[in-house]
Amino acid sequence: MALVRFSLCVACVALCGGLSACSDVPMATNIQQAQATASTSERLADGTFRDTFLYDEFETRAAVDVLIIDDNSDSMRNKELKLGPRLDSFLGSLGKIDWQIGITTTDTSDGTYGLKGSLLPIAGTSSSILTKNVANYQTAFNDTIVRKEALDCQNDCPSTDERPLLATIEAIQKRDSDNAGFFRPGAELAVIILSDEDEASVGGPDATQPQAVVDAFNSAFGSDKSMIGFGIIVKPGDTACFAKETLVGAHYGNTHAAFVQLTGGVLGSICDDDYGPALASIGKMVREGIKTAILSAFPSPDTLQVVVTPPDSTLTWTLVENRLTFNHPPKPGTQIVVSYKPQ
Secondary structure (H helix, E strand, O other): OEOOOEEOOOOOOOOOOOOOOOOOOOHHHHOOEEOOOOEEEEEOOOOOEEEEEEEOOHHHHOEEEEEEEEOOOOOOHHHHHHHHHHHHHHHHHHOOOEEEEEEEEOOOOOOOOOOOOOOOOOOOOOOOOEEOOOOOHHHHHHHHHOOHHHOOOOOOOOOOOOOHHHHHHHHHHOOOOOOOOOOOOOOEEEEEEEOOOEOOEOOOOOOOOHHHHHHHHHHHHOOOOOEEEEEEEOOOOOHHHHHHHHHHOOOOOHHHHHHHHHHOOOEEEOOOOOOHHHHHHHHHHHHHOOOEEEOOOOEOHHHOEEEEEOOOOOOOEEEEOOEEEEOOOOOOOEEEEEEEOEO
């Protein structure tokens, strides 16, 4: 039985734990997908596809793995201090979604602080994964995201060759070793980059490219998971922020912005006094994402039939390629059966 996934349209990130999915859509679309609850796909004897989507309290079953890539160079401490207290903006916007957070750094060097994608231990716990079951998880997050090695470092310091995209690939590669338990089957992956520099500090040919992250993700998880990238960076073209941050060696996050664009996420500014709105917008994409059904084949539009049970006269949809996008998320308890002949 193949399972059909839902798209965040992109925000992969409004997810559903414990489900797999199938789709032959190009990766640029595939990484934008998310799941609701149990969904099935079957091909009838006459060649007709019939995809069934069940919306059953999806908020309580949705799941997201949040990987935060924290720039731990010495110019970032004040930004880390701003991020920690606003975690509530992000988690509050997720509602009942089953979230877990892992934090690694941009340091992929061979130095003392080169994590190379391994998750940091969560302060005050014996785990590297933060969940709502951790007592005082807000404090634990604050004490983990603010890196002591970024404070008044003199000699043995974190690398200033920031590589969050490479760190993302390395974190994925360690899914069965250092990071075991973080990348849950069926849960969506949200990658949040916090950095005031570009990949490899200044970008360029030596920088890990966004497509390389997509390829590594797809190779590791196939159609079982979806990914979306977010960034709190020096946004390309934001001359005021650049002028302010360049005093501490900052650079436009061109490569990171390209990764966010490729995966359908949103950008926040590293110069914002309050990261709450940016974090809330990330969560909003998660919550609003379950509006697009990714069909298991590309339909011939004139053969498409959509049956909604119970009927909902307010629910309408549009078809683009193999994406059936609704005008609003279907109500919990809704069953949607989509029948069609493939192209």
